[in-house]
Amino acid sequence: MKIHTLVVLVQDHPGVLNRAVSMFRRRGYNIASLVVGHTETAGVSRMTIVVESVNVEQVVKQLYRLVEVLKISDVSDDPVVDREMVLVKLHVTGQHRAEIVALTEVFTAKIVDVAANTMVIEMTGGPAKVDNFIDVIRPFGIKEMMRTGRITMVRGAKGHSGAELIDQAAE
Amino acid sequence: MSEKRTGAQILCEALIQNGVDTMFGIPGGAIMPFYHAMWEYRTDLRHILCRHEQGAGHAAEGFARSTGRIGVCIGTSGPGTTNLVTPIADAWMDSTPLLAICGQVSSTVLGKDAFQETDITGITMPITKHNYLVKNINDIAYVVKEAIHIATTGRYGPVLVDITKDALQASAVPDYSKKIFLPGYRPTVTGSKKQIKAALSLMLKSKKPILMIGNGVMMSDASAEIRVFAERYKIPVITTLHALGAFPEDHELSLGMPGMHGWVHANRAIQEADFLMNIGGRFDDRVTGKASTFAPNAKIVHVDIDPSEIGKNIEVEVPIVGDARIVTLSLLEEEPEETLVAEFHKNAAVWLEYIRELQTKHQHKQQYLNRPDTSTMLPHDVFAALTKAMNTRGNYRVVTDVGQHQMWAAQLLDWYKPRTHITSGGAGTMGFAVPAALGVAVAHPEDTVWAIAGDGGFQMTNQEMIVVIQENIKNMKVAIINNGFLGMVRQWQELFEGKRYSGTPLTSPNFQKLAEAYGWTGITVESVDQIDAAIERAYAIDGPVLIDFRVEREVNVFPMVPQNKSIGEMITE
Numbered sequence: 001m002k003i004h005t006l007v008v009l010v011q012d013h014p015g016v017l018n019r020a021v022s023m024f025r026r027r028g029y030n031i032a033s034l035v036v037g038h039t040e041t042a043g044v045s046r047m048t049i050v051v052e053s054v055n056v057e058q059v060v061k062q063l064y065r066l067v068e069v070l071k072i073s074d075v076s077d078d079p080v081v082d083r084e085m086v087l088v089k090l091h092v093t094g095q096h097r098a099e100i101v102a103l104t105e106v107f108t109a110k111i112v113d114v115a116a117n118t119m120v121i122e123m124t125g126g127p128a129k130v131d132n133f134i135d136v137i138r139p140f141g142i143k144e145m146m147r148t149g150r151i152t153m154v155r156g157a158k159g160h161s162g163a164e165l166i167d168q169a170a171e
Numbered sequence: 172m173s174e175k176r177t178g179a180q181i182l183c184e185a186l187i188q189n190g191v192d193t194m195f196g197i198p199g200g201a202i203m204p205f206y207h208a209m210w211e212y213r214t215d216l217r218h219i220l221c222r223h224e225q226g227a228g229h230a231a232e233g234f235a236r237s238t239g240r241i242g243v244c245i246g247t248s249g250p251g252t253t254n255l256v257t258p259i260a261d262a263w264m265d266s267t268p269l270l271a272i273c274g275q276v277s278s279t280v281l282g283k284d285a286f287q288e289t290d291i292t293g294i295t296m297p298i299t300k301h302n303y304l305v306k307n308i309n310d311i312a313y314v315v316k317e318a319i320h321i322a323t324t325g326r327y328g329p330v331l332v333d334i335t336k337d338a339l340q341a342s343a344v345p346d347y348s349k350k351i352f353l354p355g356y357r358p359t360v361t362g363s364k365k366q367i368k369a370a371l372s373l374m375l376k377s378k379k380p381i382l383m384i385g386n387g388v389m390m391s392d393a394s395a396e397i398r399v400f401a402e403r404y405k406i407p408v409i410t411t412l413h414a415l416g417a418f419p420e421d422h423e424l425s426l427g428m429p430g431m432h433g434w435v436h437a438n439r440a441i442q443e444a445d446f447l448m449n450i451g452g453r454f455d456d457r458v459t460g461k462a463s464t465f466a467p468n469a470k471i472v473h474v475d476i477d478p479s480e481i482g483k484n485i486e487v488e489v490p491i492v493g494d495a496r497i498v499t500l501s502l503l504e505e506e507p508e509e510t511l512v513a514e515f516h517k518n519a520a521v522w523l524e525y526i527r528e529l530q531t532k533h534q535h536k537q538q539y540l541n542r543p544d545t546s547t548m549l550p551h552d553v554f555a556a557l558t559k560a561m562n563t564r565g566n567y568r569v570v571t572d573v574g575q576h577q578m579w580a581a582q583l584l585d586w587y588k589p590r591t592h593i594t595s596g597g598a599g600t601m602g603f604a605v606p607a608a609l610g611v612a613v614a615h616p617e618d619t620v621w622a623i624a625g626d627g628g629f630q631m632t633n634q635e636m637i638v639v640i641q642e643n644i645k646n647m648k649v650a651i652i653n654n655g656f657l658g659m660v661r662q663w664q665e666l667f668e669g670k671r672y673s674g675t676p677l678t679s680p681n682f683q684k685l686a687e688a689y690g691w692t693g694i695t696v697e698s699v700d701q702i703d704a705a706i707e708r709a710y711a712i713d714g715p716v717l718i719d720f721r722v723e724r725e726v727n728v729f730p731m732v733p734q735n736k737s738i739g740e741m742i743t744e
Contacts, residue, residue, distance in 0.1 A: 022296050061478050062479050064479070065300075069355050169357075170352060
């Protein structure tokens with residue numbers, strides 16, 4: 001079982017996320033993380049899907065059967081920028097405040113809310129760095145936490161823009 | 172074209188413009204505007220009223236599979252469309268081009284659990300090639316065009332269009348000119364030249380080659396090209412269930428059907444082959460048996476229009492993504508060295524002779540030939556008589572249901588022409604035969620269309636017999652292979668579950684009287700000596716006839732590969 005990161009460009013239609021997720025469910029593929037959002041091209045959405053699969057080739061082929069899927073790239077072995085964001089609400093008492101502030105600086109995280117007994121920290125980084133940050137911060141008492149899941153972009157000139165695909169089809 | 176039309180009128184015009192002339196359906200609240208409009212277009216757009224939406228869906232499938240054109244079925248919102256789910260799933264498994272048009276509650280109440288509201292696009296998402304929820308009249312013309320394009324290109328399949336009642340009732344000036352815009356849908360139909368060369372060179376190096384053809388050959392109308400290819404290289408041909416008729420069974424190169432109830436010699440040939448080219452088949456488990464044991468010595472070439480089928484069940488040496496007919500034509504364009512071809516011919520002849528020896532040893536239609544000495548009527552007696560009658564009269568198409576009779580029909584009838592054998596393969600949908608035969612009979616009034624069903628499957632959809640009367644259809648006959656059991660399940664219970672016949676003994680009404688109640692001619696056959704006369708009478712009557720063949724109750728379909736066993740391990744008696 002290998003972890004694969006897929007960058008999937010899809011037409012921005014209602015139900016397209018449902019179609020993709022439904023395919024994973026019914027064929028028994030395991031989604032570790034999925035993020036979907038707008039792109040540089042109007043009408044094109046982009047998913048970053050992290051999938052645990054023995055046969056990623058089948059996953060890709062099955063995804064391609066969906067009419068609204070434009071382009072799929074397995075970027076698992078490419079040099080990439082991987083990012084996810086986490087918001088952490090900590091229970092903070094006076095004695096730990098300074099220590100937490102110092103740690104957020106080390107992780108280039110941001111304190112985005114401070115209240116009498118709580119603090120909300122926003123942190124962005126690669127998945128390993130986010131894991132590491134959470135491990136370090138956990139002993140202070142996490143009240144709430146939300147991770148976004150991973151978004152991925154390949155480094156350098158190679159890329160995944162939907163503009164060309166849309167233009168070709170329009171001709 | 173500048174005049175305003177209702178959404179329902181636009182729907183009718185869009186269907187006609189995209190080649191639809193026949194539809195099967197049932198009206199209801201949400202779809203009523205469509206029915207109101209279709210009356211104006213009835214000379215170009217024939218509507219056949221069915222008795223259950225499942226029947227309408229299977230009829231549309233029969234129409235589609237026998238013509239290669241889109242089959243259209245209609246249901247109203249809620250139960251009307253959920254009743255279409257079974258035929259949609261059936262069309263999905265068998266890659267049948269089907270358009271399901273569904274009425275939906277008005278957009279103003281959508282999502283509020285309105286009367287007869289069901290999320291049919293949600294329900295059918297996993298069993299359609301694509302589906303649409305249309306809420307705006309201005310989308311209707313384009314969606315119909317795009318839906319039919321998707322259903323009838325690439326790997327065919329079902330597409331569902333759900334239209335809200337207010338969109339059908341609204342008025343607008345239609346625009347039929349919008350071009351299809353599908354940036355994510357570009358099926359590969361032309362096989363890679365490099366792969367085609369690789370496939371052929373691999374084939375020519377082999378000494379025990381097999382060509383296996385599947386549904387894709389039927390769907391792409393590649394029979395003629397396949398025949399030229401097979402004859403040019405003298406390569407033996409195996410036809411899967413859905414390819415029966417795509418290669419004539421009386422051809423010297425034809426080996427017949429493989430798989431769970433295929434012939435011993437066909438399965439043995441696969442297991443011993445050193446090369447296997449599968450054109451348009453998907454290596455279904457009923458063909459391969461235990462996949463890891465399939466064709467262990469063969470280098471495999473797989474031609475399929477759907478890339479996801481390649482490598483899904485069976486690992487292959489040379490994958491070719493493309494349309495069966497276009498790839499076969501490309502294969503025919505290749506001109507390998509004649510000395511290589513001569514050597515290949517020589518080896519293939521020795522190989523074919525070996526397979527024919529196997530065939531003689533295991534007998535082709537063995538169970539019939541080893542007929543037990545009994546005075547009762549075996550299913551095999553019925554199929555022998557049907558074969559004789561069909562061959563004498565010609566112009567037949569056969570639609571089978573699912574179960575023992577389906578396998579006997581596949582084995583024992585003679586298949587010579589494409590699109591003459593129509594059945595529910597992948598989904599195995601009991602109740603398919605009667606309504607699907609109705610669709611075939613509508614599409615081919617010049618042919619005699621036989622629905623062959625068991626007593627179980629027949630009772631699932633027999634209400635569609637009255638549609639045959641209402642529509643004045645003359646060319647449909649029904650043969651029930653009536654053994655008083657859900658026979659295939661009973662066979663498994665006999666062979667693998669110690670004859671515990673749990674839930675399989677079946678009481679049926681008097682089918683002759685049932686037929687008569689429907690306005691059909693009904694005939695009951697209880698002994699071998701009555702068979703020929705009954706079939707003669709069925710042909711002599713210019714109208715629908717049902718024959719209830721009350722056959723020996725506990726007869727098994729052999730040969731048989733037990734589930735999850737290698738196709739090399741067949742039970743033959």
